[in-house]
Amino acid sequence: NAGVTQTPKFRVLKTGQSMTLLCAQDMNHEYMYWYRQDPGMGLRLIHYSVGEGTTAKGEVPDGYNVSRLKKQNFLLGLESAAPSQTSVYFCASSYESLWTEKLFFGSGTQLSVL
C-alpha cells in the first residue's frame, strides 16, 4: 500500500518553462489537496478537489492549474514558471470529509525555478 505518491521528487526549471506535478493515491480517498511549503511560512493551500472532476482554489492559486480527471490522481501544473514558485510542493488526501479529518501527505517535490 503506497499511500500518496508524488512525482517527480526534484526538478529544476528555467523561468517561463512549464511542468506538471503528479500526485497519485491508492487509498480511494475522495479529497485531494496541493500545498506549497516555504521556509518559516508553514504550508499554504494552492488548490484542492472534493472529488473526481472537481477543483477549487485555495489560498495561493495564482500561477497554478490543477486537474482531477481520475479519482486517484491530482495534477498540478505550472504553465510559465517563475522564481517565486521555487518551493517544496506537497500533495495530500483525505477519505471522508474536507478539512475535518487527518490528511495523508506525499513525500514532496522540491522545485527550483532559475
Add this chain to the structure above:
Amino acid sequence: SQQGEEDPQALSIQEGENATMNCSYKTSINNLQWYRQNSGRGLVHLILIRSNEREKHSGRLRVTLDTSKKSSSLLITASRAADTASYFCATEGKAAGNKLTFGGGTRVLVKP
C-alpha cells in the same frame, strides 16, 4: 493567512526529557491537528482534537486544547532521538473559510 502560530520556533532537549510546544490561533476553530515532519519528508498526522475536547493522548504524546485562550499544546514525554523533527499545528475554522491552515512549525532537536 496563517491561523496557527507555534511557539517556540526551535527547541533543543536531551534524550529522555519532555518537550512542550504551543500553538496559538486567532479566531474560533472546529478542530486542531498536530503533524510531524522529518527532514526531507512529508507530514505525518499525530493527533486531531475537536473544539469540544480538552485533552487527547496517543502513546507518548499529549495534546491539550484551551478554546478560551485560543491555544493548544503538544507534549512529547521521554523524548527520543527519533523525535527530532518539525511539528506543525493546523487549524480548521471560519477564519480561513473552514479550510485547514498550518502554522510555521516548531523545530525540535533531541540530542542523544
